[in-house]
Amino acid sequence: MEGGVVLLDFWASMFGMRVRIALAEKEIKYEYREQDLRNKSDLLLQMNPVHKKIPVLIHNGKPICESLVQVQYIDEVWHDKAPLLPADPYKRATARFWADFVDKKMYDSGSKIWKTKGEEQEAAKKEFIENLKLLEGELGDNLYFGGEGFGYVDVALVPFYCWFYAYEQCGGFSIEAECPKLIAWVKRCMQKESVAKSLADPEKVYEFVLHLKKAYGIE
Amino acid sequence: MAEEVVLLDFWASPFGIRVRIALAEKGIKYERREEDLRNKSGLLLQMNPVHKKIPVLIHNAKPICESLIQVQYIDEVWHDKAPLLPADPYKRATARFWADFVDKKIYEVGGKTWKTKGEEQARAQKEFMESLKLLEGELGDKAYFGGENLGYLDIALVSYYCWFHVYEKFGGFSIEAECPKLTAWAKRCMQKESVAKSVPDQQKVYEFALHLKKILGIE
Numbered sequence: 108m109e110g111g112v113v114l115l116d117f118w119a120s121m122f123g124m125r126v127r128i129a130l131a132e133k134e135i136k137y138e139y140r141e142q143d144l145r146n147k148s149d150l151l152l153q154m155n156p157v158h159k160k161i162p163v164l165i166h167n168g169k170p171i172c173e174s175l176v177q178v179q180y181i182d183e184v185w186h187d188k189a190p191l192l193p194a195d196p197y198k199r200a201t202a203r204f205w206a207d208f209v210d211k212k213m214y215d216s217g218s219k220i221w222k223t224k225g226e227e228q229e230a231a232k233k234e235f236i237e238n239l240k241l242l243e244g245e246l247g248d249n250l251y252f253g254g255e256g257f258g259y260v261d262v263a264l265v266p267f268y269c270w271f272y273a274y275e276q277c278g279g280f281s282i283e284a285e286c287p288k289l290i291a292w293v294k295r296c297m298q299k300e301s302v303a304k305s306l307a308d309p310e311k312v313y314e315f316v317l318h319l320k321k322a323y324g325i326e
Numbered sequence: 327m328a329e330e331v332v333l334l335d336f337w338a339s340p341f342g343i344r345v346r347i348a349l350a351e352k353g354i355k356y357e358r359r360e361e362d363l364r365n366k367s368g369l370l371l372q373m374n375p376v377h378k379k380i381p382v383l384i385h386n387a388k389p390i391c392e393s394l395i396q397v398q399y400i401d402e403v404w405h406d407k408a409p410l411l412p413a414d415p416y417k418r419a420t421a422r423f424w425a426d427f428v429d430k431k432i433y434e435v436g437g438k439t440w441k442t443k444g445e446e447q448a449r450a451q452k453e454f455m456e457s458l459k460l461l462e463g464e465l466g467d468k469a470y471f472g473g474e475n476l477g478y479l480d481i482a483l484v485s486y487y488c489w490f491h492v493y494e495k496f497g498g499f500s501i502e503a504e505c506p507k508l509t510a511w512a513k514r515c516m517q518k519e520s521v522a523k524s525v526p527d528q529q530k531v532y533e534f535a536l537h538l539k540k541i542l543g544i545e
Contacts, residue, residue: 157427157460166416169416171416171419171420171423172423173422173423173426176419176422176423176426177419179418179419179422180415180416180418180419183415183418184415196399196402196403197385197388197390197399199398199399199402200390200395200396200398200399201390203392203395203398204390204391204392204395207392207395208376241376
């Protein structure tokens, strides 16, 4: 028996969505607890004292932090169903490389699109699209980054999709026009129940970004 | 079948040191190629087109990039000797969490302890020491982070040890005074042949840092 699973999360977090997707792929029952990030719960601070961030996965009372560490943990514990990482070590290293690329590049360049204006915003848009094109290249003609099946890199990247609408509105550009293959891949992923029910509504994310812009004093 | 292993490296890089230690722990024969980072080789740019950085591990002509990914790859391919990651999924997640912490905190903040001055330097030193104390807490009374033997997190952190001397000298502070247990751990690691032969001479690293300071125009 695997025991109780709790996820401390925030509805709009791409990192939290990764874990929701992984748990759904493995059909793991868990308790979702929404966190107020301006007023962090004692449980969150106790379970992630180092970074004080969500998501935190709590399994049998023990915390696991950092979304990609959590996804790998879920894949290893519930290994008999829907494998996320490939079996071959070279393919695993490649998957880890691209998930790390998503972590290093996507969040920062995406954030800059809605946080900045003028030349800085143009530079951010350019970098963001370049990163997506590199990912498109890695996808190639495969159905998923995992090949035939949905896998680790798909889980790492697809949550960013629900933020694309906000980036497009703030940046005045179309991601689909620049990266049609990637959007085709997104739509394929969205047909999976695990993804569709884990991603936030793009309109709600955009409203949230507008609210954040006001709060940060960004025009 | 003969295994061909090549490591594109730079002598003073903590990231390269990690891979050298892992290869030595597993007793793997390989060819180390020193890269001139101001004049990167065609091979480096071909093998790591995304980041254009060292280290690059080339196994049977196929590249693996990013040091922690390389260490995990080495551990998985040469799995019959000197295991680096623990077998238990929770312990693996914990090791991965702390290695990620080392990557996020030690390199950048450590750099700031000598690349900045005044208040910024004081803040960096404080944050650096706090990070080391957290790691000391994680070590506890164990001989190594990996328990009885050198493991993944030991390799991730001890690779910075030759740079600690630089931070201390430039920053005018003592790591041993604040973190005696961690210093004892580092000395224990240095007694292992795999570590001792993989780390460069501290004095050479210090001279290199002095040279960098001049080039970067840091007083």
